[in-house]
Amino acid sequence: MAKVTIDNVTVEVPDGTTILNAARAIGENVPPAMCYYSKLKGSGGKCRVCLVKVTKSSEANPRGMPKLVASCCTTVADGMVVENVTSPEVIEARKGIVELLLINHPLDCPVCDQAGECHLQDLSYEHGAATTRYDFERRTFEKIDIGPYIQLHMNRCILCYRCVYTADQLTDGRVHGVINRGDHAEISTYISNIIDNDFSGNVIDVCPVGALTDRTFRFKSRVWFTKPMDAHCDCDKCSGKVTLWLQGEEVLRVTGRKDQYGEVDEFICNTCRFERKKKSDWVIEGPRRIGTHSVISQNHLPYELNVVNPQIAQPQ
Amino acid sequence: MGKKILLEHIDKPEIKGIEGYIKYGGYRSIEKALKKMTPDEITEEVKKSGLRGRGGAGFPTGMKWSFLFKGSDKPRYLLCNADESEPGTFKDRLIMEKIPHLLVEGMIASSYALGVRTAYIYIRGEYMYILRILEQAIAEAYAKGYLGEKILGSDYSLDLYVHPGGGAYICGEETALIESLEGKRGNPRIKPPFPAVAGLWGCPTIVNNVETIAKVPFIINEGGETYSKIGIGASTGTKLISACGNINKPGVYEIELGLPVEEFIYSDEYCGGIKGGKQLKAVVPGGSSVPILPQRLVTKTAAGTPRLMSYESLAEGGFQTGSMLGSGGFIVFDEDQCVVRNTWNFSRFYHHESCGQCSPCREGTGWMEKILHRLEHGHGHMEDIDLLWDVQRKVEGNTICPFGDASAWPVAAAIRHFRDEFEWHVLNPEECTRRNYGMGVAAAEPELV
Numbered sequence: 001m002a003k004v005t006i007d008n009v010t011v012e013v014p015d016g017t018t019i020l021n022a023a024r025a026i027g028e029n030v031p032p033a034m035c036y037y038s039k040l041k042g043s044g045g046k047c048r049v050c051l052v053k054v055t056k057s058s059e060a061n062p063r064g065m066p067k068l069v070a071s072c073c074t075t076v077a078d079g080m081v082v083e084n085v086t087s088p089e090v091i092e093a094r095k096g097i098v099e100l101l102l103i104n105h106p107l108d109c110p111v112c113d114q115a116g117e118c119h120l121q122d123l124s125y126e127h128g129a130a131t132t133r134y135d136f137e138r139r140t141f142e143k144i145d146i147g148p149y150i151q152l153h154m155n156r157c158i159l160c161y162r163c164v165y166t167a168d169q170l171t172d173g174r175v176h177g178v179i180n181r182g183d184h185a186e187i188s189t190y191i192s193n194i195i196d197n198d199f200s201g202n203v204i205d206v207c208p209v210g211a212l213t214d215r216t217f218r219f220k221s222r223v224w225f226t227k228p229m230d231a232h233c234d235c236d237k238c239s240g241k242v243t244l245w246l247q248g249e250e251v252l253r254v255t256g257r258k259d260q261y262g263e264v265d266e267f268i269c270n271t272c273r274f275e276r277k278k279k280s281d282w283v284i285e286g287p288r289r290i291g292t293h294s295v296i297s298q299n300h301l302p303y304e305l306n307v308v309n310p311q312i313a314q315p316q
Numbered sequence: 317m318g319k320k321i322l323l324e325h326i327d328k329p330e331i332k333g334i335e336g337y338i339k340y341g342g343y344r345s346i347e348k349a350l351k352k353m354t355p356d357e358i359t360e361e362v363k364k365s366g367l368r369g370r371g372g373a374g375f376p377t378g379m380k381w382s383f384l385f386k387g388s389d390k391p392r393y394l395l396c397n398a399d400e401s402e403p404g405t406f407k408d409r410l411i412m413e414k415i416p417h418l419l420v421e422g423m424i425a426s427s428y429a430l431g432v433r434t435a436y437i438y439i440r441g442e443y444m445y446i447l448r449i450l451e452q453a454i455a456e457a458y459a460k461g462y463l464g465e466k467i468l469g470s471d472y473s474l475d476l477y478v479h480p481g482g483g484a485y486i487c488g489e490e491t492a493l494i495e496s497l498e499g500k501r502g503n504p505r506i507k508p509p510f511p512a513v514a515g516l517w518g519c520p521t522i523v524n525n526v527e528t529i530a531k532v533p534f535i536i537n538e539g540g541e542t543y544s545k546i547g548i549g550a551s552t553g554t555k556l557i558s559a560c561g562n563i564n565k566p567g568v569y570e571i572e573l574g575l576p577v578e579e580f581i582y583s584d585e586y587c588g589g590i591k592g593g594k595q596l597k598a599v600v601p602g603g604s605s606v607p608i609l610p611q612r613l614v615t616k617t618a619a620g621t622p623r624l625m626s627y628e629s630l631a632e633g634g635f636q637t638g639s640m641l642g643s644g645g646f647i648v649f650d651e652d653q654c655v656v657r658n659t660w661n662f663s664r665f666y667h668h669e670s671c672g673q674c675s676p677c678r679e680g681t682g683w684m685e686k687i688l689h690r691l692e693h694g695h696g697h698m699e700d701i702d703l704l705w706d707v708q709r710k711v712e713g714n715t716i717c718p719f720g721d722a723s724a725w726p727v728a729a730a731i732r733h734f735r736d737e738f739e740w741h742v743l744n745p746e747e748c749t750r751r752n753y754g755m756g757v758a759a760a761e762p763e764l765v
Contacts, residue, residue, distance in 0.1 A: 045506040046674045048714050067713045073506045096710030100679040133703055136686045159672060178501065178672075181484070183682040185672030 002078040006052075007086045019071035019082055020050055024261070029085045032094075032123050034101075034208050035160035036072035037263055043165050044072035047158065048097050049123060053090050056081035068093055091127075098127045103134040104183065105209075106155045114210030116223035119262055120158060141186060146176070147194035149201060149215050149274045154186050157211035163187060163203035170267055171197045187211070198237055201273040205256045205264050216274050217245075217253035226252050231282035237269035243288055244279075251277045257288075319546055321534045321554050322527070323570045326414055332449070334456040337417040345425050345533035346462055350470045353536070358429035362532065364540030366552035371397055371488075371525035372603065372643040373718075374627045383512040384430055385520040393521040394432040395497065396423055396529050398439040398446075399481055399488040402603035403665055404645030407556035408526035410568045412439075412446045415530075416453035420476065422529035424462060425536055427474050430522055434475050438493050441483035450478045485669035489717045490523040491515075492671065503673045504717035525643075527556055548574030551626035555641070561648035564588035575625045577601075578615040581648065594650040598733075601630055602642020604662045605722035607729030608655065609639050635729065655737050656748075659730040660688035666723035677720040680711035684727055691738060694745030701738045705731050 003012050004022050007029050013022045021038070023030045031052055036044035044050075051068040059079030068090060071082070084090060102124060109115040141154035164177050164187070175196075176189040189195060195203070204212045226245040233240045245253045254273045256264030276282065330336030337343070349358055363378030384392060396419065400408040412419055419437070427435045439447055454476055457463045465473045479497055481487045487496045491505035494516050515521025531553060535543050544552045551573040560566045563581065565588040571580065580586045581596065590596055599614045600606060617623050618637035623630065630641045649658065667685040672678040687704045690696050704727060712724035731738060741748045 045716055048674050048676055048716075051714060070506070070716075093710070093714055096706075097676055097714060100683070100707075100710060101675050103679050103683060134683065136683075158675065159678065161673075180672070181486075182667060182670040182672045183678050185678070 002076045002080070004076040004078075004080045004082065006082045007084050013076060015076075017076050018044075019052060019054075019069075019074050019076055019080075020044075022076050023071065023082075023084065030261070031071045031084055032119070032126070033072055033261065034119055034123065034158060035162060037162050037165070037206055038261075039263060039267075040162060040165040040169060040206070043160075043162055045070045047101070047160055049094055049101070049127075051090060051093050051097070053083040053087045054080060055083055095127050095129070098124050099129060099133070101158050102128060102132065104139050104155075105158070106138060106140075108156070111219075112156065112210040113213045113218055113223075114156075114207075117262075118210060119208035139183060144189070145194075145215070146189050147196055147200065149270065150195060150204060151213050151215050151218065152187060152189075153211050153213065154188075155211075156209050157187055158209055159185055159187070160208055162206040162208070163212055166203050166206050166267075167195070167200070170202055171199045198269050198271070199267060201270045202256070202264070202267045204273075205258070205267075208262065214253055214274075216277070220252050221247055228288040230257065230285040230288050232285065233272065233276065233282050235269060235272055238272060239266045239268070240272060241266055242268055242272055242282075244282060244284070246279070249279055251279055251282075319554060319572055320570050321543075321546075322411060322415070322418065322530055322556065323568075326410070331415055331417075334417055334453070334460055337415070341537075342417055342533075343421055343460075343462055345421060345536035346428075347468060349425050349428050349536050350468055350472060355429045355431055358425065358532075358536060361535055361540035362429070365531075365535045365543035366540075366547075366550060367528065367531055367535065367543065368551070368627065369525055370527035370531075370555065370643070372402070372605070372640075374641065377524065377528055380512065380524075381430060381522060383510070384522055385513045386431070388520075390519040391434065392430060392432050393516045393519055394423065394427050394430055394435040395490075395493065395516065395521060395523045396435070396437040396526055397488060397490065397493060397523050398437050398443070398526050399485075399493060400526070400643075401440055401442075401483075401485040401488055401669075402605060402643050402645055403662065404560060404600060404647045405558055405603045405643045406560075407558045407568050407644055409443065409446065410556070410558075411526055411530050412443070412450060416446075416449050417457070418530045418533065419450070419526055420453050420457050420462075422532045423476055424457075424467070424474060425532050426522075426524065426529055427476075428472055429532075432522075433473060434477070436497060436516075437476070437478045438487070438497055439478055439480050440487070441481050444480060447478055447480050454478065484671070485665075486671045486717075486719060489719065492717070493523060494521060501671075503671050504719070506716055546572055548624065548626050549628060551628060551641075555625070555644055557625070557644045557646050559587050559646040559648065561646075562591045562594065562650035562653065563648045564591050571625055573624075573626045574629075576615070577623045577625055577630075580625055580646075581614075587646075587648065590648065590650050592650070594652065596648065597651045597653055598649045598655060600639075600645070600647040600649075600726070601625075602640045603645030604647075604665065605725060606640040606642040607635055607638075607725050608658075608733065609729075610733040613637055613733075635725070636732070639729070654692075654748075655730050655734040656688065656692050656741050659727055660685065660692045662726045663688050663723065666719070670719065670723070674716045674720075676711045676714045677716075677723065680707055680720070681723045683707050684711075684723070688727070691741050692748070694741070694749040696738075696742045696745075698739070698742050700742070701731060701735065 011026050031050040033050045034047035050071045052071045054065040058077035144152045179188045229244045231244045256268050325331050325340045359381050367377045368374045486492045487502040489504045492502045496502035511521040547553050558568045582589045599609050618633045627641050632638045663685040667681040670681045708724040708727040711720045
């Protein structure tokens with residue numbers, strides 16, 4: 001066991017735990033994570049928004065770490081002291097990274113299906129600036145339909161590699177990955193292959209932004225107009241435990257059950273996700289709570305907006 | 317004339333083949349190592365020599381070797397990093413092209429010291445003709461019994477392979493090199509675990525630069541003590557410097573560390589002064605990634621002491637007034653060169669070479685390049701300079717591998733030392749597009765006029 005102090009709160013966690021998971025054990029001021037996914041091996045370390053400052057490496061080594069470290073892939077040591085929101089340096093760096101993530105993002109939230117449950121939206125709401133300093137052309141890609149159910153909208157992608165790991169670890173016959181490099185790197189099935197296997201739909205759930213969307217749900221409704229209900233069914237491929245998103249009696253879409261960090265508890269199969277679209281297919285368990293951090297539940301701002309009122313010159 | 321360790325016989329053409337190489341004392345270290353020394357003794361000699369990694373970071377090689385995890389029965393690997401792609405650095409090419417057996421000999425000796433049975437030379441894809449040279453050298457070494465089963469009748473066996481990369485700068489980063497060698501996409505890994513614990517195929521691995529490996533035979537032959545007496549302070553031995561830019565004699569020079577920078581630039585033995593008798597404007601002393609030094613800081617440090625070619629002296633003053641020895645790509649600019657254009661050129665390289673794995677580097681390198689392009693082509697604004705400063709700060713230190721730092725440092729140093737030149741570009745948009753070089757010495761270094 002290792003004792004680690006994060007933002008002046010001490011917690012004891014097993015050896016080998018990452019700083020991020022230790023922070024999750026505390027439960028407050030958890031660093032955001034765009035690419036880390038606890039169910040996917042090897043994920044994390046890429047988006048850099050979970051950077052924290054280690055002011056004391058361990059009991060044996062009282063020096064801090066020279067750079068900010070990614071909390072999702074740095075393991076704790078006994079006596080480690082970590083600063084997350086208490087460090088202005090971390091806040092500054094995180095703000096910068098959110099800005100960098102957004103410079104090539106199309107910001108097409110008004111027409112994006114992910115809006116309302118988008119991690120990038122939450123993140124820029126919490127850390128981003130209200131304006132952009134990037135005035136160059138943003139990079140653009142063509143939309144690709146990968147199979148009958150999934151559409152890839154590469155413009156919105158932040159290259160978190162989650163879907164690549166999902167395809168690698170969850171399904172047989174990996175057909176998609178990352179091609180090219182630098183800021184023209186893209187998720188691709190290499191010359192518009194289709195993704196065709198029973199668990200491919202999970203790439204939609206793991207995508208933190210609106211890059212991979214459900215073609216059976218596209219443009220049907222906004223997330224905040226639908227009502228999430230926990231439901232289950234007998235499925236021979238997966239656990240059958242899902243969340244139904246209902247509008248009236250109509251099932252608009254089916255997703256896995258996501259926890260407070262936006263990670264699904266159990267991956268579900270494509271039959272459950274795309275084909276059981278009648279309420280009678282499911283046993284409804286009850287309504288599902290939406291976390292207060294979500295934009296869905298934000299009807300008012302927690303702070304005053306800095307609105308500039310135009311001053312009209314009075315004629316002398 | 318300083319002591320030469322690597323390039324003593326470089327001008328003899330027959331040294332490329334194994335017969336000529338042996339004639340000039342080659343492969344002596346293998347016989348000495350295998351017959352008279354234990355692996356630990358060699359590591360101890362390397363430690364004693366104070367040899368530091370010649371790839372850029374300058375990490376003590378002996379210490380790196382001692383980190384190699386020996387507690388498991390997994391095979392251990394030695395990789396030679398010949399993915400030399402830093403703009404301005406071309407020193408490894410010379411060794412591999414002219415004296416390939418020096419590298420092969422170093423690899424055998426180092427492999428024996430580390431208990432390695434399979435070693436790889438990872439060479440950049442653009443050096444395909446050198447790959448043939450190395451393959452030829454390795455075949456000759458096999459034929460002579462320096463490689464293969466039971467080398468020189470001892471119990472030690474080693475296989476050495478050359479593997480070409482696809483031509484990506486990022487594969488010079490040791491973990492990206494390992495990924496690439498494994499046949500995957502060359503993305504750097506997250507450290508820890510370091511390669512010395514889990515590297516190639518999850519086995520303990522040491523990655524060393526070509527020049528570092530090539531120093532090992534000398535250390536075995538002459539002893540670490542002798543080697544440590546060459547050089548100055550903690551910068552022991554010699555270093556290959558690839559000098560280029562506006563100098564009379566560009567090329568690769570082997571210098572004894574501690575040589576004054578002034579002597580290196582102006583003496584006829586080395587660079588031979590600035591071409592055309594012009595004024596010196598700036599120097600990038602260690603390859604494109606290190607901060608640029610303006611004229612007043614090249615020959616003297618901020619404290620007024622002469623600047624020497626050594627790890628410590630070049631870094632004196634931190635990044636405020638110093639730089640780094642880096643990989644030894646010494647780029648000299650005369651008074652007519654434009655720092656903005658040069659910075660844009662470097663930035664364009666980093667934009668092109670970023671692997672795109674982590675977001676600050678992927679997005680930041682492109683942004684920096686676009687701002688610099690705008691400034692250089694006369695469309696910049698004054699705010700762009702501060703914006704550029706801000707973007708490089710967001711990239712530096714926040715990335716998985718040192719690539720982010722390498723892309724941010726040249727930009728930061730250019731703004732730090734040549735801000736007036738950036739402002740000149742904004743204020744004179746027409747003139748800066750008309751003449752492709754900068755404004756010359758009058759505006760860049762007013763105190764010189």
